[in-house]
Amino acid sequence: MKRYIWFHPSYVLESAEATLLGQQTNAKDHGYILLNDQELGKVTCEDHLTIMGHSTLAPTPAEDTGLYIQGDTADDLIRRLTTNGLKEAPKILSLESCRAGISGGLAQQLSRSPFFKYTLIEANLNSVGRKPMEIQWNFPTDSLGRAVLKLDNSPWMFYLGGFLVGRLTHDTYTMEDLFSLLSPPTFHKHFFAHYQPGFFGGRSGRHCLFNKTTITLEKASNFAHEDQDSASAKALEVVLKKLYFQPA
Numbered sequence: 001m002k003r004y005i006w007f008h009p010s011y012v013l014e015s016a017e018a019t020l021l022g023q024q025t026n027a028k029d030h031g032y033i034l035l036n037d038q039e040l041g042k043v044t045c046e047d048h049l050t051i052m053g054h055s056t057l058a059p060t061p062a063e064d065t066g067l068y069i070q071g072d073t074a075d076d077l078i079r080r081l082t083t084n085g086l087k088e089a090p091k092i093l094s095l096e097s098c099r100a101g102i103s104g105g106l107a108q109q110l111s112r113s114p115f116f117k118y119t120l121i122e123a124n125l126n127s128v129g130r131k132p133m134e135i136q137w138n139f140p141t142d143s144l145g146r147a148v149l150k151l152d153n154s155p156w157m158f159y160l161g162g163f164l165v166g167r168l169t170h171d172t173y174t175m176e177d178l179f180s181l182l183s184p185p186t187f188h189k190h191f192f193a194h195y196q197p198g199f200f201g202g203r204s205g206r207h208c209l210f211n212k213t214t215i216t217l218e219k220a221s222n223f224a225h226e227d228q229d230s231a232s233a234k235a236l237e238v239v240l241k242k243l244y245f246q247p248a
Helices: 009-014 017-029 074-083 106-112 175-182 187-194 202-211 217-226 231-244
Strands: 003-007 033-035 048-052 092-096 120-124 128-130 146-148 156-160 163-168
Touching: 003 009, 003 017, 017 033, 017 128, 074 106, 092 106, 092 128, 106 120, 106 156, 120 175, 163 175, 163 231, 175 217, 187 217, 187 231, 202 217, 202 231, 217 231
Parallel strands: 003 033, 003 048, 048 092, 092 120
Antiparallel strands: 120 156, 128 146, 156 163
């Protein structure tokens, strides 16, 4: 899984040069591949993509709402990403945008879209940022170089298929561990209760049979990602609703 980061174009334009350079250097020092505006085509469904920008209605500094990124709505952002070359949704999408993890916020809106439906989307409930160059920095920082103001009120929220599937404390997990941490222990049971494949058992059935294993949230998501009309995608959609639907 390659780790990419893309800074929203208007964030690049409005940021002080030293601040932007510091944040980009921070990302590269933590294993990210920096993408220019037209390089999103490098991202595949096996990768981790991070998008950075202010969560504001206007594309200029203002109060963060969690509903936008640099003035873009979820639909605007998807159009911008695909116009700039993104052909397939990544396995994991992280939004480094303050409050984007709130209920009904940008992360959940993106997760409800067909394009990102089977991407695991990560966003913070409060403020998140990266250290800009050599300044005093006392905020809790994780292994990816991301910082939050306070650990006790800044959890990372995770959305899949439009549903909140978990929340984790800052700096207590890695991207490689995410699916196993978030997958409920009864996932296999629930999945196969709703799985209706063709005559030969479908991909999920054959995967479990030939590998002598259970189906995991990660594997089901991968299969659904590859074919949104598959039996795996349909079963996953039902299971997510069954396990995570919360009435308003």
